[in-house]
Amino acid sequence: MEESDEGPLCRQIEKRRGKRQKRTKIIAIYLLLLAVAFVACFYALRWKTVVVIDGEEKAQFSTFCGTVEQFLDEKDLKLGAYDKVIPGKDEKIKKGSYIVIKRAFPVILEMQDKEQEIWTHAKTVAEFLQETGLYLGNEDLVAPGLSEPLSPGQTVKVTRVTRERRIETEAIPFRTIRVANPRLEQGLVKVVKEGSDGLRENIVETVTHDGKEVSREIIFSRTIEEPVEQVLEYGTKDSFSRGGRTFDFQKVIEVIATAYCPGTPGSGCPVDGRGAAQCTGFHNDGYTYTGIKAVAGDGSLENPHIIAVDPAVIPLKSLVFIEGYGFARAEDTGSAIMGNRIDLFFDRHHDAWIFGRKTLKVYLLN
DSSP, X not given: OOHHHHHHHXXXXXXXXXXXXXXXXXXXXXXXXXXXXXXXXXXXXXXXXXXXXXXXXXXXXXXXXSBHHHHHHHTTOOOOXXXXXXXXXXXXXXXXXXXXEEOOEEEEEEETTEEEEEEEOOSBHHHHHHHHTOOOOTTOEEESOTTSBOOTTXXXXXXXXXXXXXXXXXXXXXXXXXXXXXXXXXXXXXXXXXXBOEEEXXXXXXXXXXXXXXXEEEEEEEEEEOOBOEEEXXXXXXXXXXXXXXXXXXXXXXXXXXXXXXXXXXXXXXXXXXXXXXXXXXXXXXXXXXXXXXXXOOSSSSSOEEEXXXXXXXXXXXXXXXXXXXXXXXXXXXXXXXXXXXXXXXXSHHHHHHHOOEEEEEEEXX
């Protein structure tokens, strides 16, 4: 073959080879661009803008994360043991998603004198009670009010109020009527008719706060049995008779009566180391306060007993009549004899000790 015939053929082959290489390059570039576009679309589809509301703070983030939990870990948003996140950690994130973090804080619930710490996300007292599953009765009390806002460490006090009606009975005290009787001695009382209590039935409404009664009201009442009045006669006669004689008196006094002796060596009264007698102390010379000889009487009008008195109640030298013991005259005083008290004189300490302590009526004679 001649050289002139080979030249054009080689050039044609090279030309065809160049075209193939060019097509290969174009295909490679196209495939590369296609891959880049695919990757860009893939990341574009996964690229999201998320808004986070954490308490009072609001922020916007960009992320490739697929779930809420992954996003929180990526952004280092820590949750406490009682904190809540909405939507839940397993929920998927979409473009424009809102993630709300509710931070828990402690509130003290006080009820029936007991306190309990409860972690809550509620903003108001009403939300807190609803969150804890605590429902109020119609009359239950809560402080602060339901619409009041909550703050960390605040105390919410719930008082359970119970209103109850029940039937109760009570006695109606009888009334006493006093009638004057001039035939009875002054100071004496005679029961003419015995009295007795009646009976009343009440419907009582009580209000209790946490089991403790705070109010009580009678809303209905009826008498089942009427009370019977007691009738007493009291004496107005200002005189009495003894031994065939009538004695007028100013008043009748009920007294506490004790007894004493002169404290002299012959009376048998104990004497301490200082020389003071048990009954009369250092005044143991055998004479009374008024200066008469301390000798016991027999209760007769001619020989009355000697008594120690409080002069503000029974004046000294007064003649009195003591029920059960006869006549006596106020001739002495004593440091322990004050008010409605008297001391009856005996010659012997043993007799005074036997007398003891008694309640007696004393008539102050005119």
